Every structure is written in structure tokens, then in C-alpha cells.
Amino acid sequence: MPQQTPLYQQHLAAKAKMVDFAGWEMPVHYGSQLEEHHQVRRDAGMFDVSHMVVLDLAGPTVTDFLRHLLANDVARLNPTPGRALYSCMLNERGGVIDDLIIYFMNDNGYRMVVNAATRDKDLAWITQQAAAFEVSIRERDDLAMIAVQGPNARDKTAKALGEAMTPAMTLEPFFAVESAMMCGDELFVARTGYTGEDGFEIMLPAAQAGNAWKALLAADVAPIGLGARDTLRLEAGMNLYGQDMDEDTSPLEAGLTWSVAFEPAGRDFIGRAALDAQRETSPARKLVGLVLNGRGVLRAQQKVLTSAGEGETTSGSFSPTLGQAIALARVPADASGACEVEIRSKRLPARIVKYPFVRHGQPCIAL
Amino acid sequence: MSNTPSELKYTKSHEWVRIEGDGTATVGISDHAQALLGDMVFVELPELGSALEAGEECAVVESVKAASDVYAPLTGEVVAANELLEDAPETVNTDAYNDGWLFRIKLEDETELKELLDAEAYAELVAEEDH
Numbered sequence: 001m002p003q004q005t006p007l008y009q010q011h012l013a014a015k016a017k018m019v020d021f022a023g024w025e026m027p028v029h030y031g032s033q034l035e036e037h038h039q040v041r042r043d044a045g046m047f048d049v050s051h052m053v054v055l056d057l058a059g060p061t062v063t064d065f066l067r068h069l070l071a072n073d074v075a076r077l078n079p080t081p082g083r084a085l086y087s088c089m090l091n092e093r094g095g096v097i098d099d100l101i102i103y104f105m106n107d108n109g110y111r112m113v114v115n116a117a118t119r120d121k122d123l124a125w126i127t128q129q130a131a132a133f134e135v136s137i138r139e140r141d142d143l144a145m146i147a148v149q150g151p152n153a154r155d156k157t158a159k160a161l162g163e164a165m166t167p168a169m170t171l172e173p174f175f176a177v178e179s180a181m182m183c184g185d186e187l188f189v190a191r192t193g194y195t196g197e198d199g200f201e202i203m204l205p206a207a208q209a210g211n212a213w214k215a216l217l218a219a220d221v222a223p224i225g226l227g228a229r230d231t232l233r234l235e236a237g238m239n240l241y242g243q244d245m246d247e248d249t250s251p252l253e254a255g256l257t258w259s260v261a262f263e264p265a266g267r268d269f270i271g272r273a274a275l276d277a278q279r280e281t282s283p284a285r286k287l288v289g290l291v292l293n294g295r296g297v298l299r300a301q302q303k304v305l306t307s308a309g310e311g312e313t314t315s316g317s318f319s320p321t322l323g324q325a326i327a328l329a330r331v332p333a334d335a336s337g338a339c340e341v342e343i344r345s346k347r348l349p350a351r352i353v354k355y356p357f358v359r360h361g362q363p364c365i366a367l
Numbered sequence: 368m369s370n371t372p373s374e375l376k377y378t379k380s381h382e383w384v385r386i387e388g389d390g391t392a393t394v395g396i397s398d399h400a401q402a403l404l405g406d407m408v409f410v411e412l413p414e415l416g417s418a419l420e421a422g423e424e425c426a427v428v429e430s431v432k433a434a435s436d437v438y439a440p441l442t443g444e445v446v447a448a449n450e451l452l453e454d455a456p457e458t459v460n461t462d463a464y465n466d467g468w469l470f471r472i473k474l475e476d477e478t479e480l481k482e483l484l485d486a487e488a489y490a491e492l493v494a495e496e497d498h
Contacts, residue, residue: 028432029405032405032406033405033406033430033431033432034406034408034431035406037431227405227431227432231431295409295453296409296411296429297408297409297429297434299434317431318408318409318429318431320431325409344411344427
């Protein structure tokens with residue numbers, strides 16, 4: 001039996017089409033994926049992301065531990081509570097075990113959000129690595145998480161959740177704040193997301209989630225399913241774990257070099273030796289954006305033919321904002337410009353572009 | 368609940384067929400199929416004049432979610448394709464049985480018609496799948 005989030009009844013009430021996603025019964029859409037996509041780009045929408053895994057880490061050597069565990073450097077967060085960082089967690093070969101967001105908390109601990117699909121292996125890996133440190137790991141499955149995204153997301157959330165949101169209204173992007181709701185329950189609000197739009201990710205006790213959802217609905221924030229979540233993140237050029245990178249892909253080949261902190265040189269994070277070696281010879285492949293020139297739809301795992309050799313799409317879809325098919329693709333490092341994509345044994349002209357494709361509602365590429 | 372007009376014939380792979388009086392048949396995908404696929408963004412139609420065999424993959428409908436093959440319900444030559452869908456693939460969602468038609472076949476063997484499902488049998492099939 002798949003698990004249900006604290007918002008399950010709300011999805012049924014909103015007539016969601018439910019699907020099994022990583023062992024969770026989740027809404028894929030509430031009628032029209034396209035309309036939901038546009039709703040987030042143009043106004044405000046909310047996602048139930050309670051299936052994601054929230055871990056609170058604490059202990060005297062937690063910073064040392066995380067500087068060893070993660071490819072990005074949590075020392076960059078310290079000493080500013082609430083600051084967030086995107087990072088990969090690598091294996092010794094430099095392959096990506098998972099990608100995650102980590103927040104520095106008021107109590108000098110950290111809060112980490114990892115993918116639902118990788119929960120078991122992440123927990124096993126983190127626990128194993130933590131054995132050498134004085135660290136406690138607490139899974140916060142008592143919390144629900146709602147992401148509210150879109151140009152009007154912040155204003156509508158403030159309207160819906162009232163005074164509890166006041167501390168969050170002055171947050172800079174990629175910062176979070178811990179506060180309390182009227183009832184005294186904990187509330188954690190981060191100005192982060194997975195859509196390329198402004199907005200919040202809100203964590204709150206599971207028992208409060210239904211009321212928050214209803215208040216957001218009343219403020220005209222529309223529920224958005226996993227389908228639109230995928231096209232939104234793809235337009236925003238954000239990787240999806242398991243599709244755009246995995247344990248056999250290094251962040252250098254997944255467009256994530258920016259998230260690896262090679263400085264200070266003395267920081268010995270897991271996977272560092274493998275990445276250093278790759279940097280010396282420069283990686284053979286890179287992740288690029290693709291736009292299909294004509295009609296058609298790009299999908300994951302289509303063959304890409306470039307002047308520098310063959311590659312493969314890792315994520316692909318029709319871009320509702322651009323009205324054209326887009327993809328992320330792993331191609332030879334020297335590839336650029338025009339290419340072809342094989343779709344059902346036909347070769348269709350496409351081109352390699354810099355992504356993101358869309359940010360804050362606006363196209364970032366010339367069509 | 369999905370809509371299955373009684374004057375049409377259907378296939379197990381969710382195409383509908385309208386027998387025209389002139390030896391041709393018009394083909395589309397059922398309301399149930401369009402609802403499952405969701406927002407249509409691209410339709411690839413068979414070429415005019417191409418010869419199709421019953422059961423052959425001959426068109427593709429793609430929604431934001433997925434690509435799905437369309438199978439020729441009957442053997443024959445493609446005599447028309449719905450060009451409207453090039454610019455307005457969403458017509459398959461909004462009007463699956465009329466303006467959302469895909470292509471028309473000139474029938475080669477009318478005895479194949481008895482292989483098709485009537486509306487009642489198709490509605491039963493859909494009901495079973497929903498379980």
C-alpha cells in the first residue's frame with residue numbers, strides 16, 4: 001500500500017488524479033497539467049511535497065560531518081541562521097547519491113531535505129558516514145511541507161496564513177526562518193522552490209497542514225500536481241535526481257559544478273578525489289539544454305547527434321511557456337550549436353542552448 | 368464518466384471509428400483515451416496515400432505527460448488527415464469525436480468491421496480498466 005501524506009483528503013476534495021510516486025499516493029494533476037503550469041508562471045500555485053524527507057541534524061561535530069558528507073560546503077552557511085545551500089551527496093567515485101537542500105538552523109543544527117525516492121539509501125548512507133562523528137539524525141516525518149510558488153505566491157501566502165508569515169516576508173531568496181503559528185506550533189518558511197518562480201516552501205506539523213492548505217485555497221492559490229512540477233522545474237533548468245544524474249554521473253557532468261565547493265582545497269569531502277581527477281582531464285560529457293526546432297515532443301532517453309558525437313536526453317517535455325519541446329541532454333563536452341534528436345527513428349533538427357529556459361515567467365532563450 | 372457515442376465503433380486500443388457512407392471510415396481516439404493522456408501538445412498523423420494494415424501503429428498522440436501510439440483499426444489507404452491538429456492538438460481533448468478526428472481510411476475489406484466493438488462493449492471494457 002502506498003503511503004498518504006497529511007494532505008491526502010485535500011487532494012481527493014480537489015478531484016486530483018492520484019498516482020503512485022516513490023511509494024506515495026500523490027496528485028499528478030487536478031484536471032489540466034497545462035493550466036496548472038501556467039497558473040504557477042502567471043499567478044500562484046501550491047504543491048504538496050510532504051513526501052520529501054526532512055532530516056534535522058545536530059551535535060557537537062555536525063558541521064565537520066556535513067563538510068565531509070556534502071560536495072558543497074556548509075561552512076558557507078555559518079554563522080547566518082536560516083541560510084540555505086543546494087548540494088550533492090556523492091559516493092567515493094564522485095557519483096551522485098542524491099541532491100538536497102540544507103538549511104542552517106537557529107540552534108546551530110542543520111535541516112536537510114532529500115528526495116522521497118532515495119529515502120532509504122540516503123538514510124543508510126548518512127547514518128553509516130555519521131558513525132565517526134558526534135551527530136544525531138532525526139527524521140521529521142511529523143512535518144508536512146507545502147511549496148507555494150509563482151509571482152503572487154508570497155503575497156497570497158501572507159494573506160492566507162496571517163501574522164505567522166510576518167518574519168518570512170522580509171526573507172532574501174534562499175533564506176529561511178523558524179517561527180510559530182498562532183497555536184504555538186512550529187513553522188519553518190524558506191524562500192526556496194523548484195519552479196524558477198518566487199515563493200516559499202513551508203514546513204509545519206502534519207496536523208496543521210489541512211488548515212493551511214484550505215487557507216491557501218481561500219486566498220486563490222491553486223493546487224498543482226506533480227506533472228506540472230516536472231515541466232516547471234525542467235523549464236527552470238533544475239535537475240531531477242535519477243533522471244538527469246545518478247550514482248554513475250558526477251556533478252561535473254550534470255551541470256552542477258557550481259554546487260561543488262573545491263575551495264578550501266584542504267576540505268576532504270566524499271568523492272573529492274574522483275572529482276579532482278576528472279577536473280584534471282576535464283570531463284568527457286556535459287549537460288546542456290536542447291530546443292527542438294519544429295513540431296514534436298522531446299522525452300528522456302532519446303538519442304542526440306551532435307558534431308562532436310552522440311549524446312542522450314535525460315529529461316524532456318513540451319514547454320508550456322515556450323510552446324516548444326525542450327530537454328536536458330548529456331552530450332560530448334565539445335558539442336555546441338545545431339544537432340539532431342532521434343524520435344521514433346526520425347531525426348529532427350534541434351539546437352543546443354544555455355539553460356534555464358524560463359525564469360520568473362520569462363523565456364531565457366531566443367526562439 | 369467518459370462518453371461513448373452509440374453510433375461509433377471502437378477498438379480495444381481506444382480508437383473510435385465512424386463508418387461513412389462512401390466506403391471510408393474516420394478514426395480518432397476515444398474520450399476515455401484523451402482523458403487518460405491529458406493535455407495534448409502534438410499529434411503525428413499518417414501520410415496521405417499510405418497503406419495501413421489493421422493493427423499497425425500509424426499515428427502518435429503526445430500529451431505533456433506521455434506519447435501514445437494510435438493503431439489502424441482497419442486496413443486501407445489514408446485518404447485524409449486532420450491538419451487542424453497541427454496547430455490545435457488540444458482539439459483532441461475538447462472534441463474527441465468530432466473536430467478532434469485524426470485520419471480517414473478508404474476501406475479495403477469491409478468484413479473487418481465486425482471485429483470492432485460497439486459502444487456498449489467498449490464502455491464495459493473501459494469500466495473494467497477503471498477497476
